[in-house]
Amino acid sequence: MKLLVVLLAVLAGVWLWQRGRQRHMPPPTRPGPAPALPMVRCARCGTHVPDNEAITGRRGTYCSIAHRRESEGA
Ligand SMILES: [Zn+2]
Secondary structure, three states: OHHHHHHHHHHHHHHHHHHHHHHHOOOOOOOOOOOOOOEEEOOOOOOEEEHHHOEEEOOEEEOOHHHHHHHHOO
């Protein structure tokens, strides 16, 4: 009888442990990490910036409007 009580306690412990683990697991529908963006180099300072954040000028791409203005004067 004592063995049965110990066995039930162990099973209950394992059940509670697995329940707690499932709660901490991320939901399966979570989106993955964003795909890496192509990086472009600033023609003024050489800093690499994501393509969608780069400022395009007549002589190349820049990390900021200020650097485009410094390089192109406009
Ligand atoms: Zn720059």
